Amino acid sequence: MAQSSVSVVVFDIGNVLIEWDPVHLYAKLFPGRPEAMRWFLDTICTSAWNLEQDAGRPWAAGVGVLVERYPEWRAEIEAYDRRWHEMVPQVIAGSVAILTRLAEAGVPVYAITNFSSDKFIESAARFPFFATFKGVIVSADEALLKPHAPIFALLCSRYGVAASQCVFIDDNADNVEGARRAGMTALPFTDAPTLRQALQGLGLPA
Structure with missing residues (x-):
């Protein structure tokens, strides 16, 4: 069934893994x-x-x-x-713990993020967990933005995964809906305990 087909986790970064607020x-x-x-x-x-x-x-x-x-x-x-x-004062520690747990369990983890190129590079140097991802689609590098379908399709084509394999996590409701339209399972992010429970419900070792 649909749950057992989900084997790849795709994260948003801002306000899912790092706190961002002007x-x-x-x-x-x-x-x-x-x-x-x-x-x-x-x-x-x-x-x-x-x-x-x-x-x-x-x-x-x-x-x-x-x-x-x-x-x-x-x-x-x-x-x-x-x-x-x-x-960006800090990481969202509970979410980073989930990311780390998934990667250590052998689950492929990726990110799709609306992020400027230079700030992404600076953030990757600042936050070691960025190195956990098997791949990241950065909007500014591709001139593509969430929630539009091409950015989700690019992740799938570049890294050889099917949309149906992926569960996507984002704090923005439009981006969650965009991922669903692209064929992914998608979860709205509210907090780390809720995310862990939802991922475990999909059979993932979060």
């Missing part, structure tokens, strides 16, 4: 001014703008677009690039 940085830049901080992140350094870097736009170009448009906010805009790692 608020970690911008609370420092807007001390005691949460409404101003939220306005800045909703209006200037938006999620849509950040996604352009995940799609392959260089950080210098992305920052330049906003600085030209909002020169009075230059320092705060440039901080998004220069102090990016302050948005």
Whole structure:
């Protein structure tokens, strides 16, 4: 049945294996001014703008677009690039433990991540668990983004796995649905204990 066919685990990275939130940085830049901080992140350094870097736009170009448009906010805009790692304070330890357990048990583990190229390289150097993956599809390197079907198909073709073999884990509901449309089993990530239980329910040694 479907459960027994799942033998490959594919992780998202941000907010599944590492904590990422611009608020970690911008609370420092807007001390005691949460409404101003939220306005800045909703209006200037938006999620849509950040996604352009995940799609392959260089950080210098992305920052330049906003600085030209909002020169009075230059320092705060440039901080998004220069102090990016302050948005990523730590790993999500329970999830990394699951990843490690799966790999040690011989389960092939991969990742599909919306990530800019240079920040991915820096993060891989910072977090040793990145070396656990048998392969990673980085959106910016491929000019492909989740939740669209081609990025899931690329993982399958590049690493020789069938979509039906894969269970994909992501905190973003659209990405979970995109993986399902691509033929994968997909699990929404909420926390590590829930993920472990779901993977064990699929017969995986999490």
